Amino acid sequence: MGSRLAERLERLGIVTIQDLLFHLPQRYQDRTRLSAIGSLQPGIQSVVVGEIGLAQIRYGRRRSLLCLLSDGTGKLTLRFFHFGGAQQRSFEAGRRILCFGEVRAGPAGLEMVHPEYQLLDADEAPPLEQSLTPIYPTTEGLGQVRLRKLSLAALELIEGGDGPSDYLPAPLRTKLDFPPLVVALRSLHRPPPGLPLNALEHVDYPPRRRLVFEELLAHHLSLRLLRRRFTDSLAPALTATGRLTRPFLEQLEFSLTQAQQRVVAELAEDLGREHPMHRLVQGDVGSGKTVVAALAALQAIEAGFQVAIMAPTELLAEQHLSRFRAWFEPLAIECAWLTGKLAAKTRRDTLESISGGKAQLLVGTHAVFQDEVKFARLGLVVVDEQHRFGVHQRLALRNKGVSEGLRPHQMVMTATPIPRTLAMAAYADLDTSVIDELPPGRHPIETAIVSDRRRDEVIERIARACAAGQQAYWVCPLIEESEALQCRAAADTAETLIEVLPAVRIGLIHGRMKKPERDCTMAAFKAGEIDLLVATTVIEVGVDVPNASLMIVDNAERLGLAQLHQLRGRVGRGECQSVCVLLYRSPLSANARSRLQVLRATSDGFEIAQRDLEIRGPGEVLGTRQTGVMQFRIADLMRDQGMFSQVEKVAEEMLRDWPGQVQPLVRRWVGGGVHYADV
Ligand code: ADP
Ligand code: MG
Numbered sequence: 151m152g153s154r155l156a157e158r159l160e161r162l163g164i165v166t167i168q169d170l171l172f173h174l175p176q177r178y179q180d181r182t183r184l185s186a187i188g189s190l191q192p193g194i195q196s197v198v199v200g201e202i203g204l205a206q207i208r209y210g211r212r213r214s215l216l217c218l219l220s221d222g223t224g225k226l227t228l229r230f231f232h233f234g235g236a237q238q239r240s241f242e243a244g245r246r247i248l249c250f251g252e253v254r255a256g257p258a259g260l261e262m263v264h265p266e267y268q269l270l271d272a273d274e275a276p277p278l279e280q281s282l283t284p285i286y287p288t289t290e291g292l293g294q295v296r297l298r299k300l301s302l303a304a305l306e307l308i309e310g311g312d313g314p315s316d317y318l319p320a321p322l323r324t325k326l327d328f329p330p331l332v333v334a335l336r337s338l339h340r341p342p343p344g345l346p347l348n349a350l351e352h353v354d355y356p357p358r359r360r361l362v363f364e365e366l367l368a369h370h371l372s373l374r375l376l377r378r379r380f381t382d383s384l385a386p387a388l389t390a391t392g393r394l395t396r397p398f399l400e401q402l403e404f405s406l407t408q409a410q411q412r413v414v415a416e417l418a419e420d421l422g423r424e425h426p427m428h429r430l431v432q433g434d435v436g437s438g439k440t441v442v443a444a445l446a447a448l449q450a451i452e453a454g455f456q457v458a459i460m461a462p463t464e465l466l467a468e469q470h471l472s473r474f475r476a477w478f479e480p481l482a483i484e485c486a487w488l489t490g491k492l493a494a495k496t497r498r499d500t501l502e503s504i505s506g507g508k509a510q511l512l513v514g515t516h517a518v519f520q521d522e523v524k525f526a527r528l529g530l531v532v533v534d535e536q537h538r539f540g541v542h543q544r545l546a547l548r549n550k551g552v553s554e555g556l557r558p559h560q561m562v563m564t565a566t567p568i569p570r571t572l573a574m575a576a577y578a579d580l581d582t583s584v585i586d587e588l589p590p591g592r593h594p595i596e597t598a599i600v601s602d603r604r605r606d607e608v609i610e611r612i613a614r615a616c617a618a619g620q621q622a623y624w625v626c627p628l629i630e631e632s633e634a635l636q637c638r639a640a641a642d643t644a645e646t647l648i649e650v651l652p653a654v655r656i657g658l659i660h661g662r663m664k665k666p667e668r669d670c671t672m673a674a675f676k677a678g679e680i681d682l683l684v685a686t687t688v689i690e691v692g693v694d695v696p697n698a699s700l701m702i703v704d705n706a707e708r709l710g711l712a713q714l715h716q717l718r719g720r721v722g723r724g725e726c727q728s729v730c731v732l733l734y735r736s737p738l739s740a741n742a743r744s745r746l747q748v749l750r751a752t753s754d755g756f757e758i759a760q761r762d763l764e765i766r767g768p769g770e771v772l773g774t775r776q777t778g779v780m781q782f783r784i785a786d787l788m789r790d791q792g793m794f795s796q797v798e799k800v801a802e803e804m805l806r807d808w809p810g811q812v813q814p815l816v817r818r819w820v821g822g823g824v825h826y827a828d829v
Pocket of ligand 1: 404405406407410433434435436437438439440441589590694696723
């Protein structure tokens, strides 16, 4: 094969014949049967044979060549916008022609636009396909005809007995009632006539089922291997002494919930081992993840190690810093702070205190993990609001802070609960703890969906709430593409509100403001010196002001459910009955309305995450759409959820009883993907 073709195939990840066999069709066409012209339906791709009647050029808004066709059952027009003289002349009246294309309703009856066609001799039998025609995912410069020839050639090779090895052990395959690999591949590449064209959407079509299972299994195994690689490596055993955790708990203004206690114990046990912990702590908004992280951090510091806490935004990192300072400084723990924006001198000092081991806790954004940051004795890494980081960064992080062969322990906390579906496919390299209980005394938040035509009423409501001593947020989400414009929108809103609400003290906060200014506003809001905080979605995660009881989200229809749930979680943290108003721009589509209604109907983050996943798809929810980590060839996380528990069981069995099959299976399906590269 020529180098141009090879290069194009490589773009699709196809290098070997095996790759070609596992490059599966996206859908099928049926070119196995002729349709009578009289039976054609608009919207359906069909093969017809007919006799050419009149062929002529029509000069309308767009010049086109029309060719009238009949077969005794009806008439069909072929329409070409691009055509040559020779082509026009070849459409001789009385000549038989075979066409394939999608039928549509034209101005004068049914037509096909630019069909694929072939002129037939008088007595020539129409050449029909023996199987359904596969349509493959492809890339520029590589046509379906070419791909079909290649896949056919590959199938012929395996017919000859050179099939790819079946890495699914026979006893497992029998138990699962799957067809042999070669049979499944052949049926997917060249399905028999009569199979429904949407067979690839049928969860139960056995050849599909078999390969979907194999693909999910391979992805799951790749993460399991990754996990094993880390759990096999060494970490400092962080022995709990209680020297710091005990006084901390004594001075804490509340007692831990049952769920918090359970998760703290799980973490404590992991940290005491000499293999690195990799634990995901999930908990709904407001479930109290921060204090759990603090206890893990104290255990590491007690054992004489450093802790790094990383948050996705500067605002959130700042908030952690102030909370941890308030908790830790009374215990004489040295806290340091690092972001991308420090002055050179401050930065140098900070780096020094980290490398010298003086700083015991480091809080920051991802600046915490730049190459110049060298820890003296890093024992634990805490990543907050994991979702924002994406799978790639999580994997990259694993290799940071390794010193003298010891890896730090790692704890990740998610802001948004992860649906089980995704957890199994994307987080199987982590152990999981769930804080499934909210602190006592929380009142459910009332959620209202309100048209922005009633903006005035909403503004009045703010006035009343603030007059009664409560505080409120007004969030302006991204309606413009750029951050600058988004900040502008927030600034404009603040200006308008200042005009109409003279008695209310209004502050503004957005991502483009200088840190001191933002600090100042945030502190004033916390101290109750500002009643209404107008903000961009920078406040989405983590901000914690218990006296705030009213949340207005402008243009709520533009946001994902999980994000709205996060925003709503900023209120309902205090004693007061809280309200969240989702303001939408009318008219609201039925779809958008039902989405917003999910929020009104439930406050369970897991349920909301599940719905978000269904609506937006796993790529969006995980934030890995561009990275390709979660791109499957045939599996569909939503459609194939039903297989997950079986996949997990089989993965266990393979790791235990057929370890030799695991690597090749992973390599086949995950190939150059990230987790594999890391393994
Ligand atoms: P999240 O899980 O959303 O990060 P936080 O850690 O910010 O939640 O906690 C939310 C609020 O609940 C904070 O004000 C925190 O001090 C408070 N809190 C946490 N745990 C408890 C508890 N066991 N009892 C009472 N309040 C708690
Ligand atoms: Mg938090």
